[in-house]
Amino acid sequence: MNIPYTVETRPDTGLANGKLGIWLFLASEVMLFGALFSSYIILRMGSVEWPHGELNVWLGAANTVILISSSVTMVMAWASLKLNDHGKHRLYLILTFVLAAFFLVNKYFEYSGHLTRGEGPWHSTFLAIYFTLTGLHGLHIVGGMIVMGYFIGPGAKMWKTKPEQFTNRIEYTGLYWHFVDLVWIFLFPVLYLL
Amino acid sequence: MLNNLWLPTQASTHAASVDYMIILVHWLMLVLFVGWGGFFVYALFRFRKGANPKASYVGAKGKFAKGTELAVVVAEMVLLFGYAIPGWSARVGAFPSETEAVVVHVVAQQFQWNVHYPGPDGKFGRSSITLISAENNLGLDRSDPDAKDDIVTINQLTLPVDRPVLVRLSSVDAIHSFGLPEMRVKQDAVPGLEMPVWFIPNRIGDYEIACSQLCGLGHFRMRGFLNIKSAADYQSFLDEGAKELLQQ
Amino acid sequence: MHSDAAEIKKSVRTYMMVGAALLVFTAITVAVNQIHLAIPLAITVALMIATLKASMVAAVFMHLSHEKRWIYWALLLTAAFFVVLLSVPLLTVSNTIGKPIHAPSAAAVAEH
Amino acid sequence: MDNVATIGTTAHGHADEHAHEELGFWRKYIFSVDHKVIGIQYALTGLLFLLFGFTLMMIMRWQLAYNGAPIPLIGQWLGDARAPQGIMLPEFYNQLGAMHGTIMVFMGVVPLAVGGFGNFVMPLQIGAPDMAFPKINMMSYWVYFLGGVVMLTSFFQTWDGGVGAAQSGWTSYPPLAVISAGQTMWLIGMIFLITSSLLGALNFLVTIIQLRAKGLSYMRLPFFCWAQFVTGFLLLLAFPPLEAAGVLQLMDRLAGTSFFLPSGLVVAGKPLAVAGGGNAILWQHLFWFLAHPEVYVLILPAMGIVAEIIANNTRKPLWGYRAMVYSIIFLGFMSFIVWAHHMFMTGMGTVMSTFFQTTTMIISVPSVVILTALLLSLYGSSMRFNTPMLFALAFLPMFGIGGLTGLPLGLAVTDIPLHDTYYVIAHFHYVVAPGTIFALFAGIYYWFPKATGRMMNETLGKIHFWGSFICINIVFMPMFIQGLAGMNRRMYDGGALYTHNAGLPLELNLYIGMAAWTMGLFQLPFIVNFFVSIKWGKKVDRNPWQSTTLEWSAPSPPGHGNFLTEPIVYRGPYEYSVPGAPNDFTPQFEPEKSEKGR
Ligand code: HEA
Ligand code: HEA
């Protein structure tokens, strides 16, 4: 049995199933992070004082740069497929993966810095929301890396059999990845600067 | 039946108007239900297969539906703007001033109501959570001059009749709810917040404080007593409390 | 693969430019932070830049600038409820009869 | 998070491999990706949970009816931590209450109404071969299953601050939920259940938007599909905030944070050692932001089922189909901005309460429109009173009672005496029990022949209906009286301590209990009927109810891929008794006369 519109687009919506699916998924993610931002605002409005400069701005900025770069390499990975250049695509995808790994390493150093000083999430409301938001975001990074890992490894062979579908999958992965980047674009100023 | 609807005794000045509104809403509900229900039952008999073997493709005609829907909307809007909104703003807006009202603090705790009167000086003493002990649930600092004459009771709220009462409500652990069924008063006691509640008891008698929010395994027995006394009896209650404090 | 190679090559240039712009904006955000503006102003500036960056990512990298109707509808709905969700904090603290009790934190208590 | 991969992997066409190869038992019945099998899995699991949730309630009603008497039959097995000498402890009562609510809502009704009926019926009704993402579909069932296992095992946990399941109500208000036992498992279970619902919702939405058969425009969509569509959006956008809130509460329990714990808490005479600074009301906002839309998730599929059955058994089109569709969309939209009507007593000022009272009154209007349309659909009909129709008809007045009693709760002033009393319990049980549950029963009787190829027994069905209908009213009607008299909910002793409950309100507890147990007995004919009919029910053909919608053009039961020929839709969903037509039903899939000749 064939599910219609897995690759080709449905004429009246102009969409393939996966495209709509990933966007709806991102819509729910917007509400997930929205609730957390909302909680952040509430806690901050209700607090007597809010710590400033507790986080290392340079590490945060470095991670911002890393994630933005990874978004560029991700979109390039997809564009390369569109240009029929699988080799280049692989290169860009691996680069994205490596950048994501850098992000996590950086985050690890930040976390362990706090924890060795005994400043875990229990320490203050600020650190509580900091760990929760970045932790959840970090999990999203890990999820993205798993998907990318799959397309670098076992998933890559699909390019030979169903190139169009493979390109779509990379596009969906990209949409997810850009969203993760987009969340960080807000997390950085909200947690590190304000 | 629709006159009192099993509602508890009315013992505060606003109770009658709350009840009046409840009864009004129930009349609306009854009329709607009987109207729709009448039509429903009629349809069940008239349009059963035996009585009407051939269904009509077109079915009901006319503006009947629009009419009832409009009527529902109008009735709801009347209830809302005529009664509910003004009624609520009186409850949460028009607080009596501290000078004319009897002011008490009620601190909820698993599973009891701690009542704190300011005493003759009219000032509440300081309290701190570091001083909390089995004898001093409020952590009242008796070294504070304002606290010396403060009367503290457990599960016993005594108030004078016909005077505005302002309760300052708080909680130290879970969320409780300060429910006075006969006063038509209910307000959650939320830790971290101090909630004002006001009413004017207008009937002498013994009533209850019912905890109306699940607050743990003792929720069902978190019952307090509310005694509404005449002005004179209330004064002697206060005097008695002051005397007891002196003896200690 | 409707779009032809030339078009893709053109968008690749856009991607690079947007990537560069994002990095520049990041630098600006950090720089602005260094001069310590008054907090409300700092928040406004930082969030404006963040929104700008986010919309660039969404519009270009995620191709939102030319998407299909259904995706716009779904996102519009999401945006509407997102706004409702972000109004929760305001609703919680603005129109309430409760006054916060600023009790000492447990840490402060422990010092006694 | 790795959905992206799955979205992709589900996408290939299996056509060639499947045509010949027979699937093994496991792939066919357990880890199936066929929406019909998954739908049946959901439905059976949901039914079992409903039965379990009902059993918990029957035990609770014992305690309320005979305060402090040992529980018969099962009392001695419950152990000292729950019921020493068979006498229930308050902790255990609270666990049963919290788990009854959670199980009924999240593990019973939603899986049955959305996971079960939605999965089984919706793709058939829109003429799709399957869901858009069959593997995600399978995954959402198994994530739900896991969530169910976590919730069930939580009754036996001993490590989380005490023995047993969560005991802070299905609403789990902190700080109580953070400081009381068993809540950790509840939160983990909820995170599974929410994730499952999100995956399911996404799948439903894509399926309805993308896989409708040729000719099936939105205004030809059966009302049931519309209900599922709106429900999908509610689940997709309302559940994530609760997921976020669940994570925050889990952090409060496990990582020592204090998102929901303000400073200065004193528990059992000792200051609580947390940083403080949190906000207890925040949880309530996030919870009700989900939970109000959630109650419409409980009712919309039920309305959809009832609409299908009423159209079929009145043998005429639904009256005002278009108005119903607009109403249900509007209802879905509005349900996101009424949530704080559950929170009037948390210290809301005039402005905010005005807003939420107004939206609450507005949201009652589309319900009235839908119900009125269904009611007027009866006019001029030729009604058949089979079992599904009886349940569907009973839905109307029962939902009417439940809905109408929502009005005094929606006005803040009248909510003062009624909030958190049995009036609220009665209000929402009238919508969910004789409302939704009856609609679900109706749906089971109605679509059973499609799923199994056999009918359920009518006599047993009618016994089930009348028994349940009478008993359920004796259970819930007296609760209005109790609530008006001021009897609070969640009372281990049924409010026996309080003098304002004395007399009639308290006595009623006994009759309610008896009616509840009797209702339990009246479920036996249903259970027997259900299982016996699978094997021995009367065999039927494709369209036993002579219905018009697409699912009835597929074989009963439909095979893999559903339809033998590609379905094409020529007309609206409810073309019954069309003047001049040869039959009293003209199916959506029947070509126009002019085309028939070709
Ligand atoms: C399916 C579930 C469902 C539905 C549909 C509704 C529908 C409504 N609910 Fe209810 N509600 C709950 C489930 C539901 N509710 C639950 C679970 C709770 C408690 C949660 C908890 O605290 O644990 C609750 C609690 C609750 C409260 C909070 C009470 C409190 O805690 O103090 C309020 C207050 O506004 C409210 C209002 C309403 C309103 C105005 C509607 C309206 O949408 C109703 C509109 C309907 C009508 C007006 C009826 C029209 C009827 C007809 C036209 C038919 C007549 C037909 C015949 C006679 C044949 N509900
Ligand atoms: C969908 C939601 C739902 C449903 C259907 C029900 C159904 C019932 N509920 Fe429930 N209830 C809640 C949701 C629900 N409840 C919630 C949310 C609460 C609040 C909890 C809290 O305070 O936190 C609550 C609380 C609650 C209380 C208040 C407890 C208290 O405050 O202390 C009571 C009291 O009597 C009660 C009773 C009942 C009864 C008698 C039924 C009956 O109608 C049950 C009828 C059930 C059936 C008829 C199912 C039969 C199933 C089968 C026969 C399946 C057969 C199986 C196969 C074929 C495989 N409920």
Ligand code: CUA
């Ligand atoms: Cu205190 Cu319930």
Ligand SMILES: [Cu+2]
């Ligand atoms: Cu609600």
